[in-house]
Amino acid sequence: MIRPLTSYFFATGAWFLAYGMQTVLFAWLVTIVLNASPDKVGIAQMAYLLPGTLFMLIGGSIADQYGGRRIALIGQSLAAIIAAGLAVSMMLTSLSYEKFLLFAVCMGCAQAILTPARDGILPLVADGQIQRRVAQVSLIQFGVQMIGILIASLADALGAIVMLSIQSVVLTVGVFAYQTLRIPLIQSARTQSSILHQLGASIYEGFNSVKASSAMRVVVLQNVAMGICFMGSYIVTIPLLIREVYSGSSTEMSIVNAANSLGLFLTIMILLRFGDIARKGRALLTAQGLGALVLAATALDLPFSFLTGILFFWGMCGGIAMTMARTIMQEHSPEDQRGRMMAFYAFSFMGAGPIGALISGYLVAWFGPSSALAIASLAMFAVVISVRLRSDLWKLT
Numbered sequence: 001m002i003r004p005l006t007s008y009f010f011a012t013g014a015w016f017l018a019y020g021m022q023t024v025l026f027a028w029l030v031t032i033v034l035n036a037s038p039d040k041v042g043i044a045q046m047a048y049l050l051p052g053t054l055f056m057l058i059g060g061s062i063a064d065q066y067g068g069r070r071i072a073l074i075g076q077s078l079a080a081i082i083a084a085g086l087a088v089s090m091m092l093t094s095l096s097y098e099k100f101l102l103f104a105v106c107m108g109c110a111q112a113i114l115t116p117a118r119d120g121i122l123p124l125v126a127d128g129q130i131q132r133r134v135a136q137v138s139l140i141q142f143g144v145q146m147i148g149i150l151i152a153s154l155a156d157a158l159g160a161i162v163m164l165s166i167q168s169v170v171l172t173v174g175v176f177a178y179q180t181l182r183i184p185l186i187q188s189a190r191t192q193s194s195i196l197h198q199l200g201a202s203i204y205e206g207f208n209s210v211k212a213s214s215a216m217r218v219v220v221l222q223n224v225a226m227g228i229c230f231m232g233s234y235i236v237t238i239p240l241l242i243r244e245v246y247s248g249s250s251t252e253m254s255i256v257n258a259a260n261s262l263g264l265f266l267t268i269m270i271l272l273r274f275g276d277i278a279r280k281g282r283a284l285l286t287a288q289g290l291g292a293l294v295l296a297a298t299a300l301d302l303p304f305s306f307l308t309g310i311l312f313f314w315g316m317c318g319g320i321a322m323t324m325a326r327t328i329m330q331e332h333s334p335e336d337q338r339g340r341m342m343a344f345y346a347f348s349f350m351g352a353g354p355i356g357a358l359i360s361g362y363l364v365a366w367f368g369p370s371s372a373l374a375i376a377s378l379a380m381f382a383v384v385i386s387v388r389l390r391s392d393l394w395k396l397t
Contacts (some may be wrong), residue, residue: 004125005133005168007181010141014174015076016141018083018167020148023257025163026104027239028155028250030352034097044362045235047101049353051108056350060116060343066120073178075114078170082106087164090182095160115350116343119251124183131327135271136324142264142315143193149261153254209334209341215281216332216341218393219325222288222383223348226321229380231349233295233373239371246304259308263315264322271323281396284324285388291317292381299374328396371391 030036030044063071086103093099126133148170155163211217238256267283277283294313302310329345356376363372388394 004181005127007177008121008125009137009241011072011076011174011177011181012137013140013144014170014177015079015114015118017144017148018079018170018174019168019388020145020257021152021170022107022108022148023145023235024152024253025160025167026153026156027235027253029095029100029160030097031243032240032249034100034174035097038056038236038364039361040097041240042232042236042358042364044097044101044104045137045232045357045361046354048104048108049350049357051067051105052110053075055109055112056116056347057343058114058345060114060120060341063117063120063343065169068117069178069181069183071117071173072114072121075110075112075117076175078113079107079110080112080168080175083164084168085172087161087168090161090164092113102351111305112350115144115346119326119346121181121183130330131277131323132272134327134330135268135323138326139268139272139320141267142261142268142319145263146258146261149257153251153258155250163237190365194209197238207344214392215328215396216344218281218387218391219255219284219328220250220344220348222284222387222393223325223345225380225383227290227349227352228294228356228359229376229383230295230356231353232358232360233376235353236357236360237364237369237372238273240364241298241307241373244309244369248304252304254363256308256311259312260315260318263312263317264319265315267316267319268323271320277320277324279392279396280324280328285384285394287317287320287324289384291321292377292384296374296381298377301370333387 012270026045026048030041036044057070061073082103085106086099089099122133122137123130144311151166184322209216242252242256246252271277291314294310294317297310298307326345329341333342334341360372360376363375366372
């Protein structure tokens with residue numbers, strides 16, 4: 001029998017392999033194939049992220065009530081169908097901006113269902129080693145994500161239909177991995193009230209749990225700032241920077257995305273090699289602050305090789321920040337609310353993403369991609385300084 005942890009790692013790896021492909025494909029389709037304006041690029045990315053704002057908390061509540069494995073399996077199945085659907089549609093008719101927006105919204109809905117359910121499963125297979133398992137999952141995430149990014153670099157040669165078909169097959173493999181996963185089911189107590197009332201009460205209970213924990217509360221607030229400043233920069237400003245400043249296409253987009261993922265990957269390898277970090281809050285703030293300053297250097301319009309190096313180092317900082325934030329949330333979550341707690345964690349980041357994407361699109365239109373990156377980076381640095389001075393996160397162990 002396959003160990004639950006092995007099945008979980010395999011299913012997670014399949015999702016992030018497909019996600020690595022999508023990171024490049026999405027930006028390539030909207031910026032290069034459709035040649036959309038900066039504001040339309042921002043709107044498209046907002047359309048992908050907006051379902052996370054609307055449905056992530058619902059997804060976490062449903063996962064707690066009906067089991068994370070079942071909901072994760074449904075979410076990943078939907079994602080596979082959506083990718084295959086766009087491929088078939090492009091075989092029959094040409095790609096339009098409206099069709100692309102529909103694909104973005106549907107894929108965002110699938111991710112909103114899957115993400116909190118998948119993250120909520122981890123403590124059930126972690127054998128009491130939460131920080132180590134979080135680091136291992138992050139290692140798998142960014143390792144296979146790099147492979148997905150490299151596969152997507154062939155988009156110019158193979159075309160979007162082939163890439164989307166490969167993505168659908170990879171997601172389907174992950175569905176089969178979830179089917180082999182056997183974990184205990186921890187459910188919240190159900191009442192005879194309506195489903196909507198149960199969901200509302202469940203989300204409200206989760207909100208109160210986050211609010212009551214100073215550690216989780218600050219992590220969620222930090223995530224909001226990262227979603228606005230960093231995610232918008234990553235998914236909107238950097239692809240536009242590559243198109244408008246470096247005259248690049250899918251190859252250049254893949255190179256910088258792979259460099260970023262490599263930085264994340266190496267940092268997590270180091271964390272696994274040297275063991276757990278004692279002062280998680282201090283590591284989180286330091287990594288975010290350094291990352292913001294490094295990203296601001298892109299405003300200097302450096303050669304492409306320097307841009308790649310900057311995004312590599314930014315990835316190294318992100319590896320520490322993401323691992324520490326996720327560990328803090330996992331360790332402070334009530335056992336029967338893990339799906340909801342990880343939903344709030346994902347919601348705070350992904351939910352702020354649409355705002356960041358929209359703002360980034362307009363910042364690029366007004367100031368250009370280089371200045372837009374500098375503005376977002378310095379705003380994030382100001383948030384880090386404020387959190388350092390006004391909270392106890394620096395002292396958190």
